[in-house]
Amino acid sequence: MKIRIPVYRPTIEEEELRAARSVLESRWLGMGALVEEFEKQTAAVIGARHVIAVSNCTAALWMTLQALGVKAGDEVIVPSMTYVSTPQAVLAVGAKPVFCEVREQDLLMDPEDVARRITFKTAAVIAVHYGGRICDMSALRRALGGKKIWILEDAAHAFGSRCTEGYAGTLADAGCLSFDPIKNITCGEGGAIVTGDDALAARLRRMRNVGVDTDTWRRLSTERPWYYEVSETGLRNVMADMNASIGLAQLPKLERFRQRRLEIVRQYDEAFRELLGIQTLDHEIEGVFPHNYVVRAGGGRRDRMIRELAQRGIGTGVHFIPCHMQPLFAAPGVRLPVTERLYEEIVSLPLASDLTQEEAAEVIAAVREFANGGN
Numbered sequence: 001m002k003i004r005i006p007v008y009r010p011t012i013e014e015e016e017l018r019a020a021r022s023v024l025e026s027r028w029l030g031m032g033a034l035v036e037e038f039e040k041q042t043a044a045v046i047g048a049r050h051v052i053a054v055s056n057c058t059a060a061l062w063m064t065l066q067a068l069g070v071k072a073g074d075e076v077i078v079p080s081m082t083y084v085s086t087p088q089a090v091l092a093v094g095a096k097p098v099f100c101e102v103r104e105q106d107l108l109m110d111p112e113d114v115a116r117r118i119t120f121k122t123a124a125v126i127a128v129h130y131g132g133r134i135c136d137m138s139a140l141r142r143a144l145g146g147k148k149i150w151i152l153e154d155a156a157h158a159f160g161s162r163c164t165e166g167y168a169g170t171l172a173d174a175g176c177l178s179f180d181p182i183k184n185i186t187c188g189e190g191g192a193i194v195t196g197d198d199a200l201a202a203r204l205r206r207m208r209n210v211g212v213d214t215d216t217w218r219r220l221s222t223e224r225p226w227y228y229e230v231s232e233t234g235l236r237n238v239m240a241d242m243n244a245s246i247g248l249a250q251l252p253k254l255e256r257f258r259q260r261r262l263e264i265v266r267q268y269d270e271a272f273r274e275l276l277g278i279q280t281l282d283h284e285i286e287g288v289f290p291h292n293y294v295v296r297a298g299g300g301r302r303d304r305m306i307r308e309l310a311q312r313g314i315g316t317g318v319h320f321i322p323c324h325m326q327p328l329f330a331a332p333g334v335r336l337p338v339t340e341r342l343y344e345e346i347v348s349l350p351l352a353s354d355l356t357q358e359e360a361a362e363v364i365a366a367v368r369e370f371a372n373g374g375n
């Protein structure tokens with residue numbers, strides 16, 4: 001059966017098509033004025049001092065760890081319930097990911113478990129704002145007990161989410177955002193690093209562009225546009241104007257997208273709350289930009305639910321396969337019972353900023369039918 005309602009899809013409208021076309025017509029496709037404008041507007045939306053646009057959030061995480069000096073011999077605490085990008089970034093700087101538990105009710109990093117896993121080698125903690133919900137940052141800070149440990153936000157799911165302290169990405173030493181095709185807004189592909197630290201920002205700007213001091217676009221208006229200096233280690237992780245143009249068309253729609261997703265989340269919550277054998281998350285949605293919608297189907301019924309929905313053309317996902325269960329990261333003796341139990345039960349249902357009422361109703365009907373179909 002063909003999937004008609006995918007679990008994720010980007011919302012692409014006339015503005016995005018026009019923006020991309022005009023970049024192609026301009027013949028300046030690479031990093032230039034539009035990337036700068038995208039950084040400026042993104043910073044204004046979330047109240048950040050610096051936003052450095054990069055190729056994707058995986059690169060953003062790796063570059064930030066590297067720029068903060070996290071290195072071989074260090075440990076970095078990350079939840080196992082995340083996409084592999086988070087621990088891969090840790091491996092990329094030669095450090096060791098130490099996996100921690102998430103809270104059963106909302107799949108967010110468990111600060112008490114973080115506290116248990118701190119050693120003298122802990123150099124950083126990466127707070128993953130799963131599903132757009134923001135980790136309890138004050139509990140996390142308390143868990144670190146005043147030790148010099150960097151806190152990074154993996155805000156790949158949480159662009160546009162806010163709490164009383166501010167927007168996701170601005171709540172720690174640095175935050176990493178994703179604008180890949182299925183994120184809250186998209187650039188096609190893209191990511192960004194958010195920081196309040198001037199020196200760190202300057203370093204990251206060089207790092208994203210093979211260590212070159214000034215980028216090609218900026219050099220165009222100098223006397224010697226061909227001249228550059230290299231003063232930093234770095235790979236090529238720039239965002240291109242082609243991608244920034246799509247992001248610039250999406251940014252003004254952020255609140256509309258958020259409101260539509262909240263509407264769907266409320267409808268799903270309402271419809272599924274009383275269903276036998278289906279458990280909704282106990283999520284706080286105030287201020288949240290919901291990235292995904294997860295329910296739990298316990299008693300070994302999760303895979304059947306996925307199959308039955310697929311038979312009706314409805315796409316689902318499992319976010320995520322715990323990283324500590326992947327061959328690359330598996331370590332003898334590492335057990336995370338809450339995460340492992342959640343993994344058996346979680347299903348992500350379709351959520352998109354342009355999901356129609358008819359589509360949402362189809363999803364609800366299919367989940368109801370599955371739940372009423374017995375055990």
Ligand SMILES: Cc1ncc(COP(=O)(O)O)c(C=O)c1O
Nearest residue numbers: 056057058083085156178180191
């Ligand atoms: C929690 C989390 N962190 C990081 C990433 C990486 O983002 P990107 O695709 O922009 O590299 C993802 C991507 O899905 C993610 O889910």
